[in-house]
Amino acid sequence: MAVEPLSQKEIEDRLSELPGWSLDGDRLTRSYRLASHFAATALVVHVARIQEELNHHSDLTLGYNTVSLAVHTHSAGGAVTDLDVELARRVEDAAEGHGAH
Numbered sequence: 001m002a003v004e005p006l007s008q009k010e011i012e013d014r015l016s017e018l019p020g021w022s023l024d025g026d027r028l029t030r031s032y033r034l035a036s037h038f039a040a041t042a043l044v045v046h047v048a049r050i051q052e053e054l055n056h057h058s059d060l061t062l063g064y065n066t067v068s069l070a071v072h073t074h075s076a077g078g079a080v081t082d083l084d085v086e087l088a089r090r091v092e093d094a095a096e097g098h099g100a101h
Contacts, residue, residue, distance in 0.1 A: 004076065005077065006082065018092060020032075021088050021092070028085070031068040032100035032101065033101055034098060036065055040064070040065050043095060046094045047094060056086075058070060058071035069088075
């Protein structure tokens with residue numbers, strides 16, 4: 001199934017529902033701070049599972065107590081699509097469950 005790029009307005013509308021997420025160039029991005037390195041690592045594992053379920057993967061960076069993501073859709077020419085927004089929503093839910101802020 002082909003995935004269509006979102007317009008700038010569509011991206012802005014969707015970002016209004018995803019506090020902390022932003023558009024950085026051609027990618028949706030977000031960083032989370034957690035209570036410890038272990039908590040950050042647990043979130044990374046949870047995000048990896050979400051990405052496998054969606055068959056859509058972000059650039060995912062683990063720091064001491066931080067997790068950062070950057071995502072766009074390669075098959076749509078590197079544009080932001082609804083698939084990226086769905087990944088962001090699911091990660092946001094997971095991060096909340098891990099106590100991220």
